[in-house]
Amino acid sequence: AQKVTQAQTEISVVEKEDVTLDCVYETRDTTYYLFWYKQPPSGELVFLIRRNSFDEQNEISGRYSWNFQKSTSSFNFTITASQVVDSAVYFCALSGINFGNEKLTFGTGTRLTIIP
């Protein structure tokens, strides 16, 4: 069975501060994908990133960066110089890669509030 844990239910930071959202996962699969999605107040689910379990390189996209560590089963997400528009619920998710194992298992989400 797959499981994703986002221990931080809510986080509030002042604008321009850096913030890290934690994600820990469990899976018996040897190959898998990890994801982050953003759900702004308008309610849609926006894809942010997908990482393959083969690739442990960290990734940076503008103010966003992701740290994947297989040894600790973690896939953490950092926002640098946070902005009010970053306020949203962020979901970490996990899926298998092989046919029949493609469903995404989501964590419970972290509600991030950026205070102006």
Added chain:
Amino acid sequence: DAGVIQSPRHEVTEMGQEVTLRCKPISGHDYLFWYRQTMMRGLELLIYFNNNVPIDDSGMPEDRFSAKMPNASFSTLKIQPSEPRDSAVYFCASKDFSSPLHFGNGTRLTVT
């Protein structure tokens, strides 16, 4: 591309009524997923299809729920009869073999 299109955006119905939610996946995507989001249970998979065939329906709550995909460009999720505990946001999502999952804007269902 237009993205995943769901209708209606909001649905309010009375307990016992039939509800049908609709989804048009992204053209060319051969996977279609239905998820439900509630405060208590978070985001949970109901069912997913590949090439219009259900692959995993283990998340469908009970016989009151049914999903169909008659062709590559259309899917429905039906609840009959509806109950107040079915109130949730229902998301449809699609992907192809190599792409990540792309979600529609969701249907907010309220059963009174």
